[in-house]
Amino acid sequence: MTRVGAAVAVLLVVLAALAAYPLVGTGYGVRAMLQLFMWIALAASWNLISGLTGYVSFGHVAFFGAGAYATGILVSTAGWPWPPAALAGGVAGAALAFLIGVPCLRLKGPYFAIAMLGLNEVLRALISYFEGLTGGGNGLSLPTLQATTPVYYAMGLTALLVVALTHAVITSRFGLRLMTIREDEVAAEAMGIDTFRHKLYAFLLSAVGPGIVGGLAARDQGYIEPMSVFPLATTITMIVMVLFGGKGTVWGPVLGAVVLFVFQEAVWARFIYLHQLLFGAIIVAVVLLMPRGVLGLLQMRYRLPRTI
Amino acid sequence: MAVALTPAMLGQVVVSGLLAGALYAMVALGLALIFGVMRVINIAHGPMLMLGAYTTWLLFDRFGMNPYLTLPVSAAAMFVLGALLQRTLVFRVVDAPELSSLLLTFGVSIALVNVAQLLFTSDLRSVEFLTGSIALGPIAISKSRAIACAFAAAITGLAFLFLQHTKLGKAIRATSQSREVALVCGIDVQRIHLIAFGLASALAACGGTLVAVMVAIQPEMGQIWTFKSFLVIVLGGAGNYPGALLGGLLLGLVEQLASLFLTTQLSEAVAYVLLVLALLVRPSGLLGGRQT
Numbered sequence: 051m052t053r054v055g056a057a058v059a060v061l062l063v064v065l066a067a068l069a070a071y072p073l074v075g076t077g078y079g080v081r082a083m084l085q086l087f088m089w090i091a092l093a094a095s096w097n098l099i100s101g102l103t104g105y106v107s108f109g110h111v112a113f114f115g116a117g118a119y120a121t122g123i124l125v126s127t128a129g130w131p132w133p134p135a136a137l138a139g140g141v142a143g144a145a146l147a148f149l150i151g152v153p154c155l156r157l158k159g160p161y162f163a164i165a166m167l168g169l170n171e172v173l174r175a176l177i178s179y180f181e182g183l184t185g186g187g188n189g190l191s192l193p194t195l196q197a198t199t200p201v202y203y204a205m206g207l208t209a210l211l212v213v214a215l216t217h218a219v220i221t222s223r224f225g226l227r228l229m230t231i232r233e234d235e236v237a238a239e240a241m242g243i244d245t246f247r248h249k250l251y252a253f254l255l256s257a258v259g260p261g262i263v264g265g266l267a268a269r270d271q272g273y274i275e276p277m278s279v280f281p282l283a284t285t286i287t288m289i290v291m292v293l294f295g296g297k298g299t300v301w302g303p304v305l306g307a308v309v310l311f312v313f314q315e316a317v318w319a320r321f322i323y324l325h326q327l328l329f330g331a332i333i334v335a336v337v338l339l340m341p342r343g344v345l346g347l348l349q350m351r352y353r354l355p356r357t358i
Numbered sequence: 359m360a361v362a363l364t365p366a367m368l369g370q371v372v373v374s375g376l377l378a379g380a381l382y383a384m385v386a387l388g389l390a391l392i393f394g395v396m397r398v399i400n401i402a403h404g405p406m407l408m409l410g411a412y413t414t415w416l417l418f419d420r421f422g423m424n425p426y427l428t429l430p431v432s433a434a435a436m437f438v439l440g441a442l443l444q445r446t447l448v449f450r451v452v453d454a455p456e457l458s459s460l461l462l463t464f465g466v467s468i469a470l471v472n473v474a475q476l477l478f479t480s481d482l483r484s485v486e487f488l489t490g491s492i493a494l495g496p497i498a499i500s501k502s503r504a505i506a507c508a509f510a511a512a513i514t515g516l517a518f519l520f521l522q523h524t525k526l527g528k529a530i531r532a533t534s535q536s537r538e539v540a541l542v543c544g545i546d547v548q549r550i551h552l553i554a555f556g557l558a559s560a561l562a563a564c565g566g567t568l569v570a571v572m573v574a575i576q577p578e579m580g581q582i583w584t585f586k587s588f589l590v591i592v593l594g595g596a597g598n599y600p601g602a603l604l605g606g607l608l609l610g611l612v613e614q615l616a617s618l619f620l621t622t623q624l625s626e627a628v629a630y631v632l633l634v635l636a637l638l639v640r641p642s643g644l645l646g647g648r649q650t
Contacts, residue, residue: 100457104455104457106456106457106461106464108401108460153637154634154637156637159456160399160456161641163399163460164588164589164633165630165637167401167584167585167588168582168585168589168626168633171585171630175623175624175626176624179623179624232457282581289461293461323472323475323476324472326468326469326471326472327473329465329468330465330468330469330472331465331469333461333465333468334447334469337458337461338451338462
């Protein structure tokens with residue numbers, strides 16, 4: 051029990067430090083932390099569907115982009131304040147997930163993965179097509195607003211909530227059912243689990259976070275266009291972070307996001323042309339050599355509880 | 359954007375659709391082969407096509423080779439690369455959960471794209487060899503597309519003859535029907551996996567060579583081919599080789615038909631809607647279950 055107490059104490063100290071950071075941090079520092087929060091929220095969201103159910107989403111950035119556009123349109127055209135607009139971004143993400151999930155998650159196998167692979171391109175095309183609403187290829191500008199600090203808190207809160215949600219799911223019966231689907235879907239069905247419904251719920255949950263984060267990122271950057279909010283690279287980064295940290299765990303995505311983000315800022319920025327090659331190599335290496343990621347290794351080695 | 363459909367336009371759609379469809383069918387047959395034999399969806403299938411296209415561009419640009427004569431070179435090169443990939447990486451995940459094989463081939467695919475960027479830069483490359491079109495009454499047929507279709511049809515036909523009548527082809531089909539029974543019958547399943555992966559990559563490379571003469575070449579051109587090939591095998595029925603043919607032709611026709619009413623920007627969305635509809639209405643494919 052003391053170990054749990056100590057862990058909670060450490061967590062509270064870290065959260066307090068992060069909450070106080072904008073008071074002392076530099077503009078660059080705050081912005082970097084905001085980015086880190088974004089990656090934590092994205093990675094943890096991807097983990098909710100792919101880490102827990104084993105259904106790989108190769109297009110999770112689609113929800114990020116959908117959220118960014120929903121927020122952007124509501125703020126610039128309808129004049130909404132950005133916080134409810136970002137929440138609407140989350141709703142947009144979930145709505146899109148519903149549209150894709152209903153046809154694609156009914157079936158077992160790779161259908162879902164490939165459908166997600168193509169989704170990105172389609173959204174990009176649609177956004178360019180509906181120029182009147184989205185500004186098309188010219189992009190969409192949000193009214194100027196200096197809101198880095200509020201967005202910092204909003205992003206941090208989103209990241210925290212997605213991680214808390216992951217914890218709640220993993221420690222619940224719902225989470226156990228999801229992991230049963232991952233291990234053996236036929237057996238899960240035989241045990242009476244409505245696999246389609248469970249997969250769909252997990253997918254909807256996993257789309258809300260990226261939608262909100264997309265909205266917040268749109269507010270923060272003040273300008274969005276199809277190429278910048280739907281990059282395949284964002285999906286790749288999410289996947290690498292989760293795989294590296296440990297898929298199907300609560301803290302694995304956080305660990306992966308922190309480590310890879312720091313590395314990316316410190317080292318890889320100079321080797322930008324090798325980025326994808328490196329990420330590809332990490333994915334291959336993790337899949338073959340340590341499928342449970344760093345946290346999985348630690349869990350086995352130090353007999354840590356599965357709920358970490 | 360209402361368009362009055364004249365018979366000539368319809369003829370144009372059918373011809374263009376079949377021309378494109380033959381190419382889709384050939385490339386998708388490769389993906390279907392890997393899926394049939396190994397139960398692996400190879401996300402790197404499209405990037406293999408991209409590398410095939412670059413092989414052709416390189417030989418054309420540096421040595422002035424006739425692009426159609428580079429076909430055996432790019433097919434052989436990708437056969438070797440595919441077999442190598444299977445032998446070093448993919449064989450380790452054949453029996454693993456699907457998550458592993460999808461992620462592994464995804465990792466390979468982004469690495470290949472990056473390698474192409476490093477080797478050839480992201481500049482658009484083109485093989486300007488055969489331009490212009492032939493007029494067939496009111497219907498215009500692009501020369502490069504017609505030749506691509508002829509090659510694709512011939513190669514696909516050969517591939518079917520090979521699968522149908524040679525001992526190796528029969529072994530491949532037997533392995534896709536049941537690996538265990540194939541093993542019991544004395545088929546070296548590991549070797550079949552290797553050959554199937556090589557052949558599939560060679561089919562993608564042939565697609566790359568033929569596409570190189572038609573469109574601009576760039577490192578990210580492959581991804582959409584992975585998607586479309588998958589769509590084709592979903593339409594035809596996963597693991598169903600003749601189904602891949604039908605699916606390819608259908609995709610070509612639907613895309614061309616849609617291009618009459620929509621801008622080309624949306625043609626990818628059309629393929630997507632087709633996938634979603636197919637999954638909703640007939641997830642087992644037009645020709646139904648597995649048939650090799």
